[in-house]
Amino acid sequence: MKGRTIILDHIQDREAAALMVDGKLDDFLIAGDAPPPGTIYRARADRPVKGQGGMFLSTPDGPAFLRQVKGLAPGEQLLVQVTGYAEPGKAIPVTTKLLFKSRYAIVTPTAPGLNVSRSIRDEDERDRLLEIAHEEMDASDHGLILRSCCAGADAEDIAEDIASMAALATQVLDDPGTGPEMLTEGDTPHALAWRDWTDPAEIVTEPGGFETHSVLDALDQVRGISEPLPGGGHLYIQPTRALVAVDVNTGSDTSLAAGQKANFACAKVLPRALRVRGLGGQITLELAPMPKKDRRGFEASLRAAFKADSEETTLAGWTPLGHFELQRKRGRVPVAEVLK
The missing domain is CATH 3.30.230 (Ribosomal Protein S5; domain 2)
Incomplete structure (x- = not known):
């Protein structure tokens, strides 16, 4: 199916939105259990974190963490906004720069x-x-x-x-x-779809839209670790507690340029693969073997691909072992955590 289609539906009693482009899942939003980014609290400063320049805050939804505090004393009240999703067991990340x-x-x-x-x-x-x-x-x-x-x-x-x-x-x-209170709640998946998916598209709001437009089939792949690459290779994307590991596999291609082709294909596919899975944090790429002279071209291709992505991603660079590292904002709910 050619063209763009936005499907607003529910899955496992959670509000969700899918963007299909030419019959392929290009983006996916789903409600989680944590407060969504954009939520604004009146919070109370609790205790500073020595050595990190931060402060733990009290909110109605649990502890929050504010970086780079200066002149803020325990007990003071301030307005903060949720910037992303925290890892399980960690405080909600917030900022005082409201948008x-x-x-x-x-x-x-x-x-x-x-x-x-x-x-x-x-x-x-x-x-x-x-x-x-x-x-x-x-x-x-x-x-x-x-x-x-x-x-x-x-x-x-x-x-x-x-x-x-x-x-x-x-x-x-x-x-x-006065006192800790939620003042506004962040946008739901349907509201986010209206806000951010602004290019012309067919809009589907009827119940069961995910099934009739093949979203459920696409989610079966998203919940797995394998992402196919053009040319027969694969990405294997595995979130761990510390980081997201991405392994580039050349598949059946045994040519001399197999590694280079798979790595450049990875650069184009990776933003969408992370986006639809809702993955962020530290990301380490274990690339297929390729000459060092091709690294600059790979970085340029990767940078161009992430430039059009909706989540802020920093290209950290190469490690001594030849891995490539990224730091990506945790702006989404990891799909694998909410869809069991």
Whole structure:
């Protein structure tokens, strides 16, 4: 099946959303048990962590951890936002830099100024969007970023989105309450799909959509460790407690360039393979044998592939043993943890 299809459904009583591109699962979101990224708390500083420059905080959903604290004393109250999913048994990662994010607009209370996504290069369109931004944010001290999907979008829809996020930001920042409390909950999978999957697509909302559009079949592969590569090779992706190990296998290819071909295929496939599995943290690639002169080309291919990915990923580089390491934001629920 050609084209893009967004399917909104439930699986094992959990809300989930799937993006199919040309009949292949390209992205998958599922609700977990932990508070989702974007959740905002009024938290209380609990105790500092010596040597790490961080502070444990108290929230209604358990302990949270805030990095790079300065001048914060135990007992003080502050607003924080969940940035990702914690490993089992660890504190919720949070930040004090709040973002109020929607389909068209991101309101940034700690970063004033009106900005338009750099991917929108048409000057007339940028002027149109800045005019809308000035009209809606004229009386606000908050900052604003207009996202790339604003290009060509209806002015009323953009203005409504800006106004909604600005009002939410003001409501949260002016909240008069005391004590640990959840002030806003992060987006659900269906809301995230509407917010982030903005390219034109067919939308399927009928119950049973995952079965009729082959999402369940695709998830069977996602819950396994094997990911096929073009040319007959495979990736073997195995999460451990410490890291995610990725082994590149050339399969039946016995040519002299088999390792190089499998590794470059890995670079193109890896972002999607990690994305649909919801994997993050430290990732170590055990690549197939290839000449050192090809490493620069492999890095360039890997960097280009992750540039279009939705989760922030840092390419850490090569180890003395010839492995390649990545550090990826834990912005998703690991699918294998919630779908048994």
